[in-house]
Amino acid sequence: MAELFYDNDADLSIIQGRKVAVLGYGSQGHAHALSLRDSGVDVRVGLHEGSKSKVKAEEQGLRVVTPAEAAAEADVIMILVPDPIQAKVYEDSVKDHLKDGDALFFGHGFNIRFGFIKPPAGVDVCMVAPKGPGHLVRRQYEEGRGVPCIAAVEQDASGNAFKLALSYAKAIGGTRAGVIKTTFTEETETDLFGEQAVLCGGASALVKAGFETLVEAGYQPEIAYFECLHELKLIVDLMYEGGLEKMRWSVSETAEWGDYVTGPRIVTDATKAEMKKVLGEIQDGTFAANWMKEYEAGLPKYNEYKKADQDHLLETTGKKLRKLMSWVEADA
Numbered sequence: 001m002a003e004l005f006y007d008n009d010a011d012l013s014i015i016q017g018r019k020v021a022v023l024g025y026g027s028q029g030h031a032h033a034l035s036l037r038d039s040g041v042d043v044r045v046g047l048h049e050g051s052k053s054k055v056k057a058e059e060q061g062l063r064v065v066t067p068a069e070a071a072a073e074a075d076v077i078m079i080l081v082p083d084p085i086q087a088k089v090y091e092d093s094v095k096d097h098l099k100d101g102d103a104l105f106f107g108h109g110f111n112i113r114f115g116f117i118k119p120p121a122g123v124d125v126c127m128v129a130p131k132g133p134g135h136l137v138r139r140q141y142e143e144g145r146g147v148p149c150i151a152a153v154e155q156d157a158s159g160n161a162f163k164l165a166l167s168y169a170k171a172i173g174g175t176r177a178g179v180i181k182t183t184f185t186e187e188t189e190t191d192l193f194g195e196q197a198v199l200c201g202g203a204s205a206l207v208k209a210g211f212e213t214l215v216e217a218g219y220q221p222e223i224a225y226f227e228c229l230h231e232l233k234l235i236v237d238l239m240y241e242g243g244l245e246k247m248r249w250s251v252s253e254t255a256e257w258g259d260y261v262t263g264p265r266i267v268t269d270a271t272k273a274e275m276k277k278v279l280g281e282i283q284d285g286t287f288a289a290n291w292m293k294e295y296e297a298g299l300p301k302y303n304e305y306k307k308a309d310q311d312h313l314l315e316t317t318g319k320k321l322r323k324l325m326s327w328v329e330a331d332a
């Protein structure tokens with residue numbers, strides 16, 4: 001079983017005794033910086049020239065400097081810029097300001113796990129990753145609660161790196177909910193696998209294939225949209241609240257029977273064999289290398305895939321139908 005840590009296991013004064021730089025002020029960055037500050041931590045935000053989030057950070061009372069200035073001032077540097085540019089930000093703005101005894105923090109292990117960032121030996125390398133989007137992390141903190149976090153140490157130069165990570169997690173509310181100990185390798189590989197095979201890749205491919213099957217059989221796209229995409233939220237909400245059991249308790253017996261007999265015909269042994277291949281390509285670095293190559297080439301295939309799905313009948317149908325649903329937030 002996983003090791004869990006709560007408020008009583010974490011000493012807030014450790015992080016209160018450090019100078020923290022949060023690089024980036026997006027989903028995670030804003031939540032970390034504001035909650036660290038409200039927990040009595042000395043924090044500055046590092047943002048690049050022309051950053052769109054700079055005004056917001058300043059309005060919210062934070063001091064904003066360049067990433068290099070932030071790294072120079074601080075002895076704990078949390079990198080919360082997008083993963084594909086972290087290595088460049090590290091090279092340009094962080095590396096030269098790292099001293100023995102400093103700590104480098106991440107919200108996701110990608111760049112450490114695949115060696116795009118190689119910190120010097122005298123520095124602690126830690127991860128504190130909330131298991132939720134930044135806005136929830138911040139809202140929970142403000143309400144006196146927290147979002148569970150996972151924490152890891154890749155390099156323990158000080159001998160106290162995990163205590164420091166727990167202290168950081170406490171300052172953003174994580175230990176109120178519970179912190180699970182992991183490793184950079186486990187976090188990175190499971191995160192990539194989950195988003196590719198199940199959450200984003202798997203779910204969207206399943207929805208599209210179901211929708212196409214109905215439309216190709218002559219059913220109306222609007223009806224197919226409701227059955228294959230819209231209602232998925234109800235099912236996922238039930239799973240989220242009470243696992244497969246609550247979902248099956250809530251749906252009809254007919255739906256439950258269909259679940260048992262048809263589910264395994266859709267996600268077959270062949271699908272699982274492919275999942276294992278996908279996991280292999282994550283573990284051996286193939287996925288990471290290909291993704292960084294695509295990113296550096298200016299995202300040609302990424303944009304092609306994006307465009308193709310934007311024009312898909314599923315999406316154009318959904319756009320029209322969501323206008324009929326006053327409770328659904330308008331498309332961004």
Ligand code: NDP
Binds near residue numbers: 028051067132
């Ligand atoms: P976002 O895309 O929301 O935010 C990125 C921030 O970085 C923005 O404020 C952006 O500024 C800023 N930025 C861009 N380039 C630079 C630069 N060169 N120097 C300094 N700042 C820069 O990122 P996320 O919060 O989603 O992700 C941050 C990290 O957290 C990632 O490692 C991610 O994997 C991890 N994570 C994310 C979760 C999430 O829910 N989103 C959950 C758990 C972990 P601007 O836009 O103003 O130009």
Ligand code: MG
Binds near residue numbers: 191192195
């Ligand atoms: Mg991810």
Ligand code: MG
Binds near residue numbers: 227
């Ligand atoms: Mg139905």
